[in-house]
Amino acid sequence: MDWKKLFAKLYIWLLLIVLYAPIAFIVIFSFTEAKSLGNWTGFSTALYQNLFNGSMQNASGLLSAVKNTLLIALVASVVATLLGTIAAIGIFHLHGTKKQTMTFLNNIPMINPDIITGVSLFLLFVFLGISQGYTTVILAHITFCTPYVVLNVMPKLRQMNPNIYEAALDLGATPAQAFRKVLVPALRPGMISGFILSFTMSLDDFVVTFFTRGTIGLDTLSTYIYTDARKGGLTPELKPLMSIIFLIILVVLLVINIRQSKQLEKKA
Amino acid sequence: MSQNDVIIKVEHLSKSFGDKTVLDDINLEIKRGEFVTLLGPSGCGKTTMLRFIAGFNTADEGKIIMEGKDITDVPPFKRPLNTVFQRYALFPHLDVYDNIAFGLKLNKVPEEEIDKRVMKVLKLVSMSDYEDRDVESLSGGQQQRVAIARALINQPKVLLLDEPLAALDLKMRKDMQIELKEMHKKLGITFIYVTHDQEEALTLSDTIVVMNEGKIQQIGTPTDIYNEPVNAFVADFIGESNILKGRMIRDRRVAFIKHEFDCVDEGFGEDVKVDVVVRPEDIYFTTDPAKCQFKAKVNSCIFKGVHYEMWVDTDTGYELMIQDYDPYPVGSEVMLYIDPDDIQVMKKEREANTYAAKVTGEGEVEFLGTTFACDTTGFEEGDEVVATIRFEKVDLLDYEEEADTTGNVVFILYMGNHYHLTVKTESGENIWVDTNDIWDKGDFVGIKILPEDIRLSKPAAGNE
Amino acid sequence: MNKRSSWALPYFIFMVLFVVLPLLLIVFYSLQDGSGHFTLANIGKFFTDKDALSTFALSIEVAIENTFICILLGYPAAYILADKRLNRSAVTVVLFILPMWINALMRTLATAELFNMAGIALGKGTLLFGMAYDYLPFMIYPIYNVLNKMDKSYSEAAQDLGATPGQVFRKVTLPLSMPGIMSGVMMVFMPTVSTFAISEFLTNNKIKLFGTIIQENINNSMWNYGAALSLVMLLIIGITTFLQGGEAQEEATGGLI
Numbered sequence: 004m005d006w007k008k009l010f011a012k013l014y015i016w017l018l019l020i021v022l023y024a025p026i027a028f029i030v031i032f033s034f035t036e037a038k039s040l041g042n043w044t045g046f047s048t049a050l051y052q053n054l055f056n057g058s059m060q061n062a063s064g065l066l067s068a069v070k071n072t073l074l075i076a077l078v079a080s081v082v083a084t085l086l087g088t089i090a091a092i093g094i095f096h097l098h099g100t101k102k103q104t105m106t107f108l109n110n111i112p113m114i115n116p117d118i119i120t121g122v123s124l125f126l127l128f129v130f131l132g133i134s135q136g137y138t139t140v141i142l143a144h145i146t147f148c149t150p151y152v153v154l155n156v157m158p159k160l161r162q163m164n165p166n167i168y169e170a171a172l173d174l175g176a177t178p179a180q181a182f183r184k185v186l187v188p189a190l191r192p193g194m195i196s197g198f199i200l201s202f203t204m205s206l207d208d209f210v211v212t213f214f215t216r217g218t219i220g221l222d223t224l225s226t227y228i229y230t231d232a233r234k235g236g237l238t239p240e241l242k243p244l245m246s247i248i249f250l251i252i253l254v255v256l257l258v259i260n261i262r263q264s265k266q267l268e269k270k271a
Numbered sequence: 272m273s274q275n276d277v278i279i280k281v282e283h284l285s286k287s288f289g290d291k292t293v294l295d296d297i298n299l300e301i302k303r304g305e306f307v308t309l310l311g312p313s314g315c316g317k318t319t320m321l322r323f324i325a326g327f328n329t330a331d332e333g334k335i336i337m338e339g340k341d342i343t344d345v346p347p348f349k350r351p352l353n354t355v356f357q358r359y360a361l362f363p364h365l366d367v368y369d370n371i372a373f374g375l376k377l378n379k380v381p382e383e384e385i386d387k388r389v390m391k392v393l394k395l396v397s398m399s400d401y402e403d404r405d406v407e408s409l410s411g412g413q414q415q416r417v418a419i420a421r422a423l424i425n426q427p428k429v430l431l432l433d434e435p436l437a438a439l440d441l442k443m444r445k446d447m448q449i450e451l452k453e454m455h456k457k458l459g460i461t462f463i464y465v466t467h468d469q470e471e472a473l474t475l476s477d478t479i480v481v482m483n484e485g486k487i488q489q490i491g492t493p494t495d496i497y498n499e500p501v502n503a504f505v506a507d508f509i510g511e512s513n514i515l516k517g518r519m520i521r522d523r524r525v526a527f528i529k530h531e532f533d534c535v536d537e538g539f540g541e542d543v544k545v546d547v548v549v550r551p552e553d554i555y556f557t558t559d560p561a562k563c564q565f566k567a568k569v570n571s572c573i574f575k576g577v578h579y580e581m582w583v584d585t586d587t588g589y590e591l592m593i594q595d596y597d598p599y600p601v602g603s604e605v606m607l608y609i610d611p612d613d614i615q616v617m618k619k620e621r622e623a624n625t626y627a628a629k630v631t632g633e634g635e636v637e638f639l640g641t642t643f644a645c646d647t648t649g650f651e652e653g654d655e656v657v658a659t660i661r662f663e664k665v666d667l668l669d670y671e672e673e674a675d676t677t678g679n680v681v682f683i684l685y686m687g688n689h690y691h692l693t694v695k696t697e698s699g700e701n702i703w704v705d706t707n708d709i710w711d712k713g714d715f716v717g718i719k720i721l722p723e724d725i726r727l728s729k730p731a732a733g734n735e
Numbered sequence: 736m737n738k739r740s741s742w743a744l745p746y747f748i749f750m751v752l753f754v755v756l757p758l759l760l761i762v763f764y765s766l767q768d769g770s771g772h773f774t775l776a777n778i779g780k781f782f783t784d785k786d787a788l789s790t791f792a793l794s795i796e797v798a799i800e801n802t803f804i805c806i807l808l809g810y811p812a813a814y815i816l817a818d819k820r821l822n823r824s825a826v827t828v829v830l831f832i833l834p835m836w837i838n839a840l841m842r843t844l845a846t847a848e849l850f851n852m853a854g855i856a857l858g859k860g861t862l863l864f865g866m867a868y869d870y871l872p873f874m875i876y877p878i879y880n881v882l883n884k885m886d887k888s889y890s891e892a893a894q895d896l897g898a899t900p901g902q903v904f905r906k907v908t909l910p911l912s913m914p915g916i917m918s919g920v921m922m923v924f925m926p927t928v929s930t931f932a933i934s935e936f937l938t939n940n941k942i943k944l945f946g947t948i949i950q951e952n953i954n955n956s957m958w959n960y961g962a963a964l965s966l967v968m969l970l971i972i973g974i975t976t977f978l979q980g981g982e983a984q985e986e987a988t989g990g991l992i
Contacts, residue, residue, distance in 0.1 A: 011821040018812055019827075022834050022868065025845035086746055093743025105743055108750045111758070114921065114976055116929035118946045122953060122965045123757030129958065130760055146753045149746070166360035168739070169327050172347040173354045174374035174425060181348075184373075188364035203836045209932060210946075214953065228840045229932055237844065245841050252836045256829055264825040 026249060033242035054240045065238055068227035072206060075137070075223060079144035080201035086145065087152025088194050092186065094153065095160040109150045120147055121214030128215065135217025143215040144205045151204070152197030159193035199259070203252065278303040278429060278461050279324065284333030286319055286485075290699070293319045295485040297333070301429075301463065301478075306455050308464045308472040311482035312508065317465045318357075318433055320482075324463065325354045325431050338428075352429040353422035358438055359414045361406040367393075367417050368402035374425045392420045395454065412443045419454070429461040436471065448474055469509045473497065481505050484681070502617055503684055503691075506548040513554075513591050515687045517547035517616065525616055528687060529587035530565045532609060536616040546617045551580070551594040553613035556605055563606035567591070569599045583607070589687035624665070624702055627730070628658040636727065639718075640698030641676045645725035656727045662691065662705035664724035667716040674717025678702065680710050694718065761969060764962035777963035787948055787964070794945035797859075797934075798927035801866045802874075805923050806916060808867065809874035813915070814908075816875070817882035828879065835872045843869065843936045857939045865937040866927055873926075874919040881915030882908070925972055 033051070037044045053059040057066065094105045112120060124143045128135050167189060171181035187194070209225035216226065224244075231237050277300045284297040294316045301307050309317040322328040324335060326347030334343045342350060353374075361370050368389055369376075375385045393399050396416040406414060415435060422430055432451075436444045452475055455462050466472055472479050473493040481488040481496060481504075489501045500506035503514050517527035519539040525532055527547045539545060557563055567583035570590075579598040583591055583605065599605055628638035630650045636643055638658050650656055668674050681701075682693035692704045694716060702718060710716065768774040781787050815821045816828050834842065846865045850857060885908070893907045894900075931946035945968070952961035 008821060011815040011818075014811060015815055015822070015827065018808065018871075019830055022831070022871065025842050025849055025868070026834065026837060028849055029841065029845045086749065089742050090746030093740055093746065096740040097743055098740075101740075101743075105747065105750075108747070108754060111750075111754050114925070114972060116925045116946075116968070116972070118929040118931070118949055119758075119761075119965055119968060119972070122949060122961060123761050124753065125953060126760040126764055126958065126962060127753070127757040130763075142753065146749075149749075153746075164356075164358055164360045164363075166356040166358070167362055169325075169347070170354070170356055170360040170362070170421075171373070172327070173325060174421065175348045175377050176373075177348055180377060185362055188362070191364075207836065207838055209838075209840055213950075225838060225840055228838065228844070232840070232844055232936065241841070245838065249837055253833060256833060256836065257826065260825060260829045 029242050030246045030249070033246045037239070050240050051243045054243050059238065059240045061238060064222065065227060065240065065244075068222040068224050069244070071137075071221060072223040072225075075141055075144060075212075076202050076205035079141050079148055079205045080198050082141075083145050083148035083152050083201045084194055084198045087149040087197055088156050088187075088190060090149070091153045091156035091160060091190075091193075095157065109153050112147050112150050113154075117147075117208070117210035118214075121211040124211065125214040128217075134219075135215055136219050136221055139215045139217065140212055140221065140223075143211050144201075144208065147208070147211060148201035148204055151200045152194070155197035155200065156190050156193040159190045163189045196259075199255070206248075276302050278338060279463075280336040281320070281324070282334045282336065284320065284323060284330050284335070286316075286323070286328065286330050286333075293485050294323075294330070297485075297487060299480060299487065299490070301461060304459055304461055306452075306462045306464065306475060306477045308466060308476040308479050309482060310466060310469060310472040310479050310508075311488075313467055315482040316485040317467075317482050321354075321431055321433055321463065321465045324429075325352065326350050351427055352431060353425050353427040354431040354433065355415075355418050355422050355435045357433045357435070359418040361414055361417055361421070363407055365406070366402070367398070367404050367406060367409070370406055370417060371402075371421045371424055373421065388424055389420075392424045395423065395457075396420045397450075411439050412447065415439065415447065419451075423458070427460065429463060432462060432464045434466055435464075437466075437468075444471070451475060473509070481508065483508070499615055500548060500617070502620055503546055503548075504682070506615070506617070507684055511551050511592060511594070513549045513551060513687060514684055515547045515549070515589070517545045519543045519545050519616065523611070525614060528565065528585050528589040528591070530585075532564060532614055533611040534614040534616055535611050536614075539616065539618065544619050544622055546619055548615040548617065549591075549609055549613060551592040552578070553609060554591060554593045555608055555610075556593075556595060556597070556599065557608055558606065560606065562608050564608040566604060566606055569601050569603050569605060572598050572601055574598070590685075591687060621703065623662060624660045626658045626700070628656050628727070630654045630656060630727075634722075636725065639676055639696050639700055639702065643675055643720060643725055644722040645727065646722065647727065650727060655730055657730050659726045659728065660702075660720055660724055662703050663689075664720065665702060665704040666719040666721075667692070667694070667704060667706060667708065667710065668719055669714075669716065671717045674719050676718050678716055678718055680712055680714045680716060683710065683712055758969065761962050761965045764959050765966045767959050769959060777959050778966070780960060781963055781967060790943055790948055791945050791967070793942070794928045797862065797866070797944065798924050800863055801870060801927045802920055802924045804863065804867045805871050805874035805919070809871055809919065810878055810916070813875045813878035813882055816879050817885075831872055831875050831879075839869060840932055840936070843933050847936050847939075857937060858941060859938070862934060862937045862942055865933065866930075869933060870923045870927065873922040877918040877922065878912060878915035881912045885911055921975065924975065925968075928971070929968060 032043070034046055034048065035043050036047045036049045059065070090105075090109075094102060094109070097105060115123075120143070124139070124146065125135075128139050133139060167185050168181050171185040172178065176184060207225070208223075209229060212223050213226055213229070216222075222230070228237070228241060231241070279299075279301040281297055281299040284294050285292070286294040297316075297320060309320060311317050319328055323330055326342075326345065330343070334341055336342070337351070362373065365373070371389050371392060372385050375388065380388075389402065390399070393402060396419050398413065398416050398420065401409070401413065401417075406417060409417065415438075418435070435451075436447050439447060448471060451462075464472075464475060473496075476493055478490065479493055479496050480490050483504050489496055489505045491499075496505065496509055500509060500512075506512045506514055515527045517525050519525050519536075519541070520531065521541045522537040522539075523534055525534045525536070525545065525547060565585055565587070567585045569581055569583050571582045573580050575594075578594045578596055581593045581595065581599060583593060585591060593607075626638040628636050630647050630652055631637045631642060632647075632652055634644055634647055636645050636647060636656065636658060643658075645658075671677055676697055678694040678696035680692055681695045684691040686705075689705050689707050690709070692706060692710060694702050694704055696702055696718065765777050766773055766775070768776060781791075812831070816831070822828075843865060846868060847857065847861070850861050850864075855861060889907050889911065890903050893903045898906060928944070929946040929949075930944055931950045934942055934944040934947065945964070949961050949964045949968070952958075952964060
């Protein structure tokens with residue numbers, strides 16, 4: 004029994020070390036001044052300083068990439084959360100073939116690999132003659148984010164007492180009031196996880212953005228890194244930037260999950 | 272009853288979901304201040320009807336009139352009535368106080384008044400001091416009280432209750448029944464209550480509306496409904512009963528279980544087939560041979576808490592249920608009698624299956640959505656006819672291959688020595704079957720009718 | 736009531752416009768030549784294009800290998816994480832999901848640099864390692880999800896009926912966790928076939944995968960051929976989804992955070 008436990012622990016930690024090695028690598032080498040990864044020239048916070056006072060090469064390019072990434076992620080995930088929540092309520096109340104059709108449609112963007120989503124949306128914008136830029140990237144991000152919102156809100160609808168919306172109407176709330184005061188609070192946990200999921204997926208997306216950003220020179224972090232890496236030399240300040248992003252995501256996810264498991268324990 | 276006394280009037284209400292008719296031309300008047308119960312088995316349409324009154328369901332046809340005003344198209348949030356939902360539907364993100372104050376806050380009632388009214392209504396449901404509690408921390412019974420308080424605080428003219436006690440355990444349910452009854456008396460408003468529990472309906476109601484398959488079966492006081500059920504369904508659904516085939520010999524004399532009895536019913540005519548209901552507590556044991564009307568042998572005896580429930584086989588081959596405070600040993604021969612008062616004679620709803628049919632060729636007739644072989648002598652192709660099949664001539668099969676059509680058993684009645692089944696066929700029409708075989712409600716069955724058992728006749732003028 | 740089902744309508748219109756129509760456009764463009772005339776030449780070109788065919792074969796090969804590596808490494812991990820006796824901490828599970836949220840390109844670049852530093856030549860070996868590293872969390876999570884929700888009484892019942900621990904695993908746990916494995920496969924296999932940047936970085940442009948070919952064609956304005964290649968991928972997705980029976984997506988992503 005103890006051997007088994009020891010072996011299990013060992014296996015898990017080994018996997019984790021391998022999984023985190025590259026991330027740790029980035030973080031470690033963010034504290035040195037060398038241009039390329041893996042080249043240690045002594046401890047320094049110069050890259051962090053450069054990042055914050057904008058005194059690196061091509062500062063405006065990286066900065067606008069960060070800004071674009073955040074803006075696109077924010078707009079896309081807000082819209083996806085609203086659209087997805089309303090859609091989930093609708094789909095939940097559908098029956099038979101209509102429900103199956105909607106569920107099937109909702110599954111398509113999740114099953115499709117990014118490249119299919121990217122190419123197909125690229126063709127759509129070409130076909131409709133829409134010039135590509137912010138709008139097309141945001142629309143594309145909404146397309147692949149919304150299904151995950153639907154998926155996260157659905158279980159909350161199933162857990163919800165089906166009568167609370169009607170109870171609100173019965174007590175004099177208009178449909179709009181009932182939505183705001185009763186449905187949204189009941190679905191909030193699902194909406195929040197849908198939002199966070201959307202936000203991180205949008206942040207992380209490379210392929211779909213790559214195909215829908217057009218030729219106006221719109222860059223997000225991902226496309227910036229891609230172009231940068233293809234050119235040969237990664238902007239060194241990306242290392243501290245990534246470390247910071249990683250730290251934020253780490254804290255947010257850990258806090259959420261620990262809170263969730265605590266709530267679960269409380270209920271059980 | 273003057274029109275003023277009627278608070279809610281439902282007119283010609285019909286509703287179908289897909290091809291399933293849930294409510295079929297319902298007409299109902301509810302008096303001000305009454306405690307009315309809609310009673311019936313699940314799927315009888317009672318909840319749909321309540322939701323129609325509350326405004327959550329729209330009807331295919333029909334009107335609802337409240338205090339003389341047509342409110343059919345008024346949305347639920349503008350109707351002066353409130354609902355206590357099955358499983359409460361309390362808002363999980365609000366505490367007790369905010370749940371109850373929900374309606375008042377929407378209407379921008381001043382806070383002091385909200386405070387006063389919440390406290391008052393909490394007291395009414397015996398939940399004072401609970402206002403800050405999280406609703407999910409309350410027991411089922413307490414949640415129930417909060418749900419009632421939340422509905423009452425808006426001072427509705429009518430309170431709708433959708434199986435409000437179904438989720439509570441037996442003891443709690445009994446206590447809440449008494450409290451509901453008292454609350455009704457104190458408030459003086461109209462309660463419309465939905466339940467499938469006949470005992471609950473008998474305990475609580477001023478008026479019971481018995482429903483089945485989307486139709487109202489009987490409206491009456493609890494005593495009326497129990498003592499004078501109008502048909503076999505009501506007799507079977509309310510309380511325990513022995514339902515038997517009988518024959519009215521003349522006024523005040525009826526024959527069933529192959530014996531003759533005095534009764535109090537008149538006006539059926541002479542030598543007319545009827546159904547007879549005798550409640551199990553109305554069959555008495557006697558040791559006096561002069562009083563004995565028939566003899567029987569006890570074949571089972573079970574203690575039920577207050578009384579014993581016994582099944583006896585009569586000397587004429589029928590099985591009856593009897594309830595008595597004293598047990599009789601299994602196997603013993605007993606002498607029995609029934610008081611004339613306790614025999615409820617009901618008009619037979621039908622004596623055989625009859626269908627409007629059409630001759631489609633020689634030896635072929637179409638009804639129940641399919642074609643049957645039968646003797647068509649005397650009729651020509653295209654003739655509209657009436658096909659009659661006796662109940663015992665319909666065969667039920669547990670496979671489809673040789674069947675003429677198929678259906679589902681929807682209702683089963685034990686008639687003392689055989690079962691009387693209602694089977695809903697593929698075409699949506701019912702066929703009634705007498706059989707000795709045991710089927711369960713919901714069973715999928717094949718239906719077979721032999722050609723010689725279908726009798727054709729000309730349709731009577733103005734009748735089918 | 737008030738027809739809340741109609742709330743699905745805006746999303747339906749959105750989906751038709753941004754999901755269904757674009758997919759149809761892939762078919763539409765793949766059946767056209769540059770001047771808009773109907774042709775089967777694009778699809779024919781793929782079947783005669785040796786480069787494209789060999790890349791396609793290689794992509795499928797890499798994807799199958801990667802999927803197997805992920806199952807072999809991921810299943811034990813998911814099993815251990817879901818077993819309350821072996822792991823009590825929910826945080827360990829989060830640690831496995833976490834890398835999914837770090838920019839994949841950045842992680843991949845770092846992995847490639849690690850190989851460089853260790854003096855390992857970039858090639859198919861590093862490609863497979865890097866891929867497994869990228870996609871392992873996507874395999875672990877759905878399997879963990881299914882195992883974690885599985886009613887313990889199944890395996891207890893099996894033991895009660897005389898099954899040894901090995902038999903319990905083979906006859907009860909493994910079959911019951913198949914839906915998790917299947918959705919893991921869905922989340923690993925297709926994305927592997929279609930990656931482009933990742934394979935370039937991990938092999939220093941030595942090995943091209945199918946996604947790269949699509950991207951090159953689209954980027955060089957060969958839309959029609961690019962669409963035809965995408966159509967080939969769509970067909971594979973259709974087949975694998977059909978074989979798998981759909982449905983498993985919720986296992987895979989429900990409650991991801």
